[in-house]
């Protein structure tokens with residue numbers, strides 16, 4: 001998008017414009033801003049000039065003059081995870097409340113782009129604009145593959161050596177014994193301080209899969225998994241039962257002390273997340289920004305906070321919308337983690353963030369530092385722009 005400021009015509013608006021042309025260099029300094037406003041003689045105009053209302057209306061407005069679609073070069077196709085992606089048709093035919101790609105679709109990309117523009121106009125990174133107090137957040141390495149427990153433990157240990165403090169493992173094995181063996185191997189390898197979460201993915205379309213991911217859980221299997229998660233000090237168990245099975249989700253939650261997590265891309269709108277929390281289904285709510293958008297996530301976060309629940313947004317796109325998630329997470333006091341797809345080596349997060357001029361990188365002590373430039377604070381590399 002290309003933007004330009006609206007034409008400023010009145011003297012009062014010009015004074016405001018002059019002040020805004022010399023904003024604080026770093027951060028927001030209210031006293032300095034007010035001093036500049038006073039020095040510019042703007043304050044008396046607040047009460048003296050009827051033109052101020054017009055100036056106020058015009059001076060801060062942004063006019064979008066053009067929108068261009070810019071295709072990017074795909075540098076390398078890393079393929080798919082054969083043990084995870086096995087039934088596309090199941091995704092396509094599952095719709096709306098039954099899961100899949102249906103349900104409410106919102107123009108989320110435009111919403112995020114507009115917030116990026118607002119941040120740039122305000123000369124503030126979004127997390128500061130939204131009142132965030134943290135300048136770094138802790139991501140967890142979200143895994144997708146299955147494999148022998150010993151291999152998964154080796155991978156987890158490698159991640160820990162890179163600085164990662166938290167991981168999510170798929171509990172997609174055919175048997176409870178295999179699911180537990182993986183969790184136990186990772187716990188033993190990485191020690192008691194390493195944060196482990198696990199995902200059953202039983203909320204929606206996965207129940208129709210024919211592969212390992214498609215093994216549906218009975219209530220008893222879900223309960224036994226939860227009890228093993230308690231023993232192994234797993235931080236949360238995600239999507240142990242179908243999405244709209246509110247009563248059994250709530251019952252399971254009453255019977256276990258492990259946190260239950262869920263509510264992803266297919267739960268449309270604020271009200272469904274409120275239902276899930278009010279009914280006691282989940283301790284950690286996980287709205288997806290790509291289907292819900294910034295405004296819904298902000299509302300869900302506040303509802304969760306009011307109920308002393310946690311929020312951890314679902315994956316995002318691994319690029320711009322996940323960066324937007326970072327800004328949101330830094331804003332919320334009840335968001336301890338950020339999901340980051342990172343199935344090393346082929347699915348390492350660096351492949352996704354490589355599209356940015358200044359890729360976000362994990363610090364040695366396991367954090368992502370928030371971009372400090374205005375708006376989202378990231379820019380797509382120009383050399384990836386497709387020509388013609």
Ligand SMILES: [Mg+2]
Pocket residue numbers: 199201238239264
């Ligand atoms: Mg999940």
